[in-house]
Amino acid sequence: MLIDNEIKKKFFKRVEKREEKDGCWMWIGKKSNGYGYLYHKGENFSARRISWLIYYNRESNLRYIRPKCKNKLCINPDHLCESHTTQDKINIKNRFSSKIKKSENGCWKWTGAKISTGYGALYVDGTIQLSHRLSYEFYNGKIPKGFHVCHHCDNPECVNPKHLFLGTDLDNSIDCIKKGRNAKGEKQGLHKLTTEQVKYIKQNYIPYKIPLRHFAKKYAVDEKTIHRVITGECWNHVVG
Ligand SMILES: [Zn+2]
């Protein structure tokens, strides 16, 4: 973005310098999720990033700019530093890690608060975040829009990232069917497997460890269908 006089003028109108108190420059302009933004020519720009650009005269090389003073709305360039991660993320991860107890069976038991469905939960900025989803994002990466995080181990309180996988809306609808919320499900042809599901089964089946039953339950098909996939009796063209 280009820093011109117009944007500088707008920017400084929205800064309150607390020179006497802690030296922080508080952003009093637009806020979203506790972060400061400047609306300019139809776009929102991070107040921290603008401050950085004005004073250091270059774009930040790293992904985040965060205040060392831990004052979320501070944009004093002397208090800002470049970072690979946000202070918030570091804090959340520390809190997350303090609530895990590793079990012998490999599951990471969540010792913090739980919601009624048995999932672990953590308060983050006043909202409830599910701990298995946090775990997935910390260790495995971003959860694409519309995806659910499911458990291989069928243990909702487990947050071991290796036991977690992404599920589609189909997995979720199967879950609905099991709970009797969607009576039409079976008539909609869900008894058929998709290529993705077949691949998944072929990649994850371990004899005597993960039974056919697991996949049958997961995809709401009978065990015979899964057996046919594994023996190659059908779906042989799909390589796992
Ligand atoms: Zn500060």
Ligand SMILES: [Zn+2]
């Ligand atoms: Zn587990």
